[in-house]
Amino acid sequence: MFDAIAPRYDLLNHVLSAGIDKRSRTRAMRSLALTGTETLLDVCTGTGDLALEGRRQGAARVLGVDFAGAMLAIGLWVGGFDILYACQDVEFDRGYGLRSIPTRFGVAASIQLSRVMHAAAVLAMAALWWVAALPALYLVGVVIVAILLVYEQSLVSEDDLSQVKKAFDLNGYVGIVYFGVTALSLYVG
Numbered sequence: 001m002f003d004a005i006a007p008r009y010d011l012l013n014h015v016l017s018a019g020i021d022k023r024s025r026t027r028a029m030r031s032l033a034l035t036g037t038e039t040l041l042d043v044c045t046g047t048g049d050l051a052l053e054g055r056r057q058g059a060a061r062v063l064g065v066d067f068a069g070a071m072l073a074i075g076l077w078v079g080g081f082d083i084l085y086a087c088q089d090v091e092f093d094r095g096y097g098l099r100s101i102p103t104r105f106g107v108a109a110s111i112q113l114s115r116v117m118h119a120a121a122v123l124a125m126a127a128l129w130w131v132a133a134l135p136a137l138y139l140v141g142v143v144i145v146a147i148l149l150v151y152e153q154s155l156v157s158e159d160d161l162s163q164v165k166k167a168f169d170l171n172g173y174v175g176i177v178y179f180g181v182t183a184l185s186l187y188v189g
Contacts, residue, residue, distance in 0.1 A: 008179065009071065010047050010078075025050050029057035036060055036099065044068075048075030052082065058099050069131060070182070073124035077149070077178075080117030081171045083110050084152075088161045108158040118149045125178070134185045141181025148174045 013021050028050075032038075036058045042051040045064030054062045066072045083101050086093070087110055090102040102110040125142045128134070152170045155163035 009074075010049065021049075025053045026057075029053045032057070034058040039063065041065075045075060046071045048079050051075075052079060055101065056099070069124055069128040073121045073128060074178075076117045076121035076124060077145075077174065080114040080121060080149075081152070081167070083114040083117070084156050084167060085164060087111065087156070088164050107161070111153075111156060111158060115153050118153060122146045122149065135188060137188065138181055138185035141177060141185070144181070145174055145178050148177065 034040075034054070034057050038059050039061040040051065040054040040059040040063070042048070042054065042062065042064040043066075045051050045066045046068070048064050051062045051064040064072075064075060066075070086100045087102045087107045089100070090107055092098070093100050093103045101113065105113070122142060122145065125145065126139065129139045129142060148170060152167045152174070155167045155170070
């Protein structure tokens with residue numbers, strides 16, 4: 001069931017709860033009073049919203065695990081892009097003592113981590129095709145997503161973050177393609 005709703009889960013959760021889901025995650029992480037030395041384990045991480053909030057709130061390490069392949073694939077894809085997006089704010093974050101992956105590990109390492117996460121997302125999407133016995137159409141969509149993610153990654157480098165906005169727009173198309181092909185595959189499959 002969770003794999004079937006994964007492509008639209010975050011949007012539905014945010015809309016149907018009128019944003020309460022975001023506020024409750026922020027409040028839950030604040031209540032932990034993280035000091036920056038903790039390892040946070042997010043079991044059944046879904047698309048990784050709680051794990052990402054844990055990083056924003058200062059956990060030193062965050063591990064997210066999930067048995068729902070599509071949720072994990074989407075979490076890796078979104079997290080990979082969030083890291084790219086955060087790279088453009090690294091000086092601001094450092095100046096105000098904000099914690100992010102780029103401020104902790106640097107822009108170059110963050111871009112590499114983003115690439116690894118996007119590759120893992122594509123592998124998780126492909127694994128879902130095999131495990132869920134989806135039609136070949138789904139795999140074609142995964143290949144298109146992979147091509148778009150490779151292009152997205154090629155736009156951003158340590159020395160030139162000026163194309164992050166273009167990568168952001170492209171990331172929207174990744175979501176549309178993946179949602180569309182998943183929905184169509186479930187419909188025809």
